[in-house]
Amino acid sequence: MTATRRQAREWAIQMLTAADLNPPEDKLAFMQAFWEELSSLDEADGGVVVKGKLRDFAEERVMGVLDHQTEIDDFLTPLLDNWDLYRLGTIERVVLRMGLCEMKWSDVPKPVVINEAIDLANWFSTPKSRSLVNGVLDKFAKSL
Numbered sequence: 001m002t003a004t005r006r007q008a009r010e011w012a013i014q015m016l017t018a019a020d021l022n023p024p025e026d027k028l029a030f031m032q033a034f035w036e037e038l039s040s041l042d043e044a045d046g047g048v049v050v051k052g053k054l055r056d057f058a059e060e061r062v063m064g065v066l067d068h069q070t071e072i073d074d075f076l077t078p079l080l081d082n083w084d085l086y087r088l089g090t091i092e093r094v095v096l097r098m099g100l101c102e103m104k105w106s107d108v109p110k111p112v113v114i115n116e117a118i119d120l121a122n123w124f125s126t127p128k129s130r131s132l133v134n135g136v137l138d139k140f141a142k143s144l
Helices: 005-021 027-040 053-067 069-079 090-105 110-124 129-143
Strands: none
Touching: 005 027, 005 053, 005 090, 005 110, 027 053, 053 069, 053 090, 069 090, 069 129, 090 110, 090 129, 110 129
């Protein structure tokens, strides 16, 4: 399997979803356990050993969200138009957090971030998530 940044974002979403449901005390050990579990799967089940730039790319997204989560949530809440962040589905919340984090603290172009976030929400949740993610991240991008 040839991995891409898209795949790295998928791994980041998986880790962030787990962290959202069960916040880790030790972030580095948490990520290491994820990579070990991923590599232990059979290749047919998606098992792969990830190292180098793509692993770093995924971990940067995870650490960025976990390290700045309070600040990210403070940015997100007013963009939700009277909707509580914790009423969102876990996937939508995690995708929005990662998208906002990428726009705020990385050099990835905003349209790329929005497009990737929309695709991730569609892949991991439902097609209805696309419009929510697009609307919220577009508002944030315009506010920068």
